[in-house]
Amino acid sequence: MKRIRLATIGYGFRGAGLLAMARSIPAFEPVAVCDDNTDIRAKAEKDFPGIAFFDDPDAMLASGDVDAVLIETPPMTHARLAIAALEKNIHVLSDVPAIHAIEEARPLWEAAAASKAVYMFGATGNYFGFVQTCADLKAKGLLGEPFYLEADYVHDVREFAKTTPWRIGYEPIRYCTHSLGPLLGWLGKELSFVACFGTGSHVARDNPAGHDAMAAIFHAATGEVVKLLVSFTNSRAFGQHRYVCHGTQGVFECVWPLTGEKPKVTFSTREVYGFEKTIEIAVASDRPEFPTLENVAGHGSLDYAMLRDFAAAIEGEPCRLGLKEGLRMTLPGLFALQSAQHDGQLTEIRYPWS
Ligand SMILES: NC(=O)c1ccc[n+]([C@@H]2O[C@H](COP(=O)([O-])OP(=O)(O)OC[C@H]3O[C@@H](n4cnc5c(N)ncnc54)[C@H](O)[C@@H]3O)[C@@H](O)[C@H]2O)c1
Numbered sequence: 001m002k003r004i005r006l007a008t009i010g011y012g013f014r015g016a017g018l019l020a021m022a023r024s025i026p027a028f029e030p031v032a033v034c035d036d037n038t039d040i041r042a043k044a045e046k047d048f049p050g051i052a053f054f055d056d057p058d059a060m061l062a063s064g065d066v067d068a069v070l071i072e073t074p075p076m077t078h079a080r081l082a083i084a085a086l087e088k089n090i091h092v093l094s095d096v097p098a099i100h101a102i103e104e105a106r107p108l109w110e111a112a113a114a115s116k117a118v119y120m121f122g123a124t125g126n127y128f129g130f131v132q133t134c135a136d137l138k139a140k141g142l143l144g145e146p147f148y149l150e151a152d153y154v155h156d157v158r159e160f161a162k163t164t165p166w167r168i169g170y171e172p173i174r175y176c177t178h179s180l181g182p183l184l185g186w187l188g189k190e191l192s193f194v195a196c197f198g199t200g201s202h203v204a205r206d207n208p209a210g211h212d213a214m215a216a217i218f219h220a221a222t223g224e225v226v227k228l229l230v231s232f233t234n235s236r237a238f239g240q241h242r243y244v245c246h247g248t249q250g251v252f253e254c255v256w257p258l259t260g261e262k263p264k265v266t267f268s269t270r271e272v273y274g275f276e277k278t279i280e281i282a283v284a285s286d287r288p289e290f291p292t293l294e295n296v297a298g299h300g301s302l303d304y305a306m307l308r309d310f311a312a313a314i315e316g317e318p319c320r321l322g323l324k325e326g327l328r329m330t331l332p333g334l335f336a337l338q339s340a341q342h343d344g345q346l347t348e349i350r351y352p353w354s
Pocket residue numbers: 009010011012013014015034035036037040055056057071072073074075077095096097122123124125163164165299
C-alpha cells in the first residue's frame with residue numbers, strides 16, 4: 001500500500017498533537033513539518049527526527065514531497081494556505097474555522113472546485129459522541145423536527161492566549177464552528193439571517209475595543225431559530241460547552257464542563273411514556289469505538305476518528321465534512337460579527353454557492 005505523505009503547517013498545540021496521532025494511522029507517513037518559529041521547529045525535530053523541516057509553507061508545498069497537509073496555523077492564514085495546497089493538488093485537512101474573512105469564502109470555494117485534491121474540514125466538535133446520540137434520536141423519530149437550537153461556548157482563554165498570541169483581541173463569535181457544527185448537523189439546514197451583539201470589555205478592561213462575550217440569533221429560511229453565546233473572557237472557573245435542541249417531540253440537552261468530566265446529557269419527551277418525563281442518557285464524550293486512544297493529542301479519539309476519515313476521503317470514500325459543511329459552520333459567525341459591528345443589524349448570510 002502506498003502511504004500518504006503527510007505534513008503539517010503549524011506545529012503548535014494542534015499541529016504537534018495531530019501529527020503524533022497520525023503515526024497510529026497506517027495510511028499516513030509523516031514526512032514534513034513547517035513552522036515559522038525556530039524554537040517550535042527545534043521541538044518538532046526532536047519529536048520527528050529524520051523528516052523534512054520548513055519555515056515557509058510555499059516552499060514545502062512546492063517540494064513535491066507532500067501528498068496531504070494539516071493546516072494548524074492561526075485562523076487568519078487558513079484560507080490562503082488551503083488555496084495554495086489545493087492549487088498543487090495537495091489534500092487539505094484544515095482546522096477550524098475554515099476562513100477568517102467573508103471575502104475568503106469564494107476564492108477558497110473555487111480553488112476546491114478546481115482541485116483534484118480533497119478538502120476536509122477539521123470540525124472536531126462533530127465527532128463528539130453525544131452529537132451522534134441526538135442524530136440517532138432524530139432518526140428514530142423520538143426528537144421530531146428541530147425548530148429551536150442553542151449553544152454556549154464559555155471558556156476563559158486569557159491564560160492560553162499568552163502562548164497563542166493570535167487569540168488576543170480575537171472576536172469570540174468568529175469561533176463558532178464547535179457550536180454550530182453539532183447544531184447544524186441536527187437541524188440539517190443552512191442559516192440565512194443573523195443579528196448579533198457584543199458585550200464590550202468588562203472583565204479585564206484591557207481591550208476597550210474587544211468583547212468579553214458575543215451573542216447571535218440566527219434564522220433559517222424555513223423559520224427555525226438558533227442562538228449562540230461565545231465568550232473567551234469571563235469569570236468562569238472552567239470552560240463549558242452547552243448544546244440544546246428543541247424538536248417537535250423531544251428536547252435534547254448536553255452540558256459539558258471542560259474539566260475532563262463526561263458531558264451530562266438529558267433527553268425529555270412525551271413520546272416514550274406518554275407524559276412529560278426527563279430521561280437521563282449516559283453517553284461517552286469520546287468515540288466508544290476507540291477507547292484505548294482516549295486523551296491522546298488533547299482530543300483523544302475524536303482526532304483519531306477525524307484523521308481516519310481524512311485518510312479514507314483521500315482514498316476515495318465520500319468526505320463527510322467537506323468545504324460546504326465548513327463554510328456552513330464558519331460563515332454565520334463572520335456575518336454575525338458584521339451584524340455586531342453595525343449595532344445588531346439584521347444581516348443576510350451569503351454562501352459562495354447561493
Ligand atoms: N479543533 C479544535 O478543537 C481546535 C482546538 C484548538 C485550536 N484549534 C485551531 O487550530 C489552529 C492552531 O491552534 P493552536 O492552538 O495549535 O495554535 P498555536 O499558536 O499553538 O500554533 C500555531 C502554530 O503555527 C505557527 N505559524 C503561524 N503562522 C505560520 C505560518 N504562516 N507558517 C508556518 N507556521 C506558522 C506558529 O509558529 C505556531 O507554532 C487554530 O486555527 C485554531 O483555531 C482547533
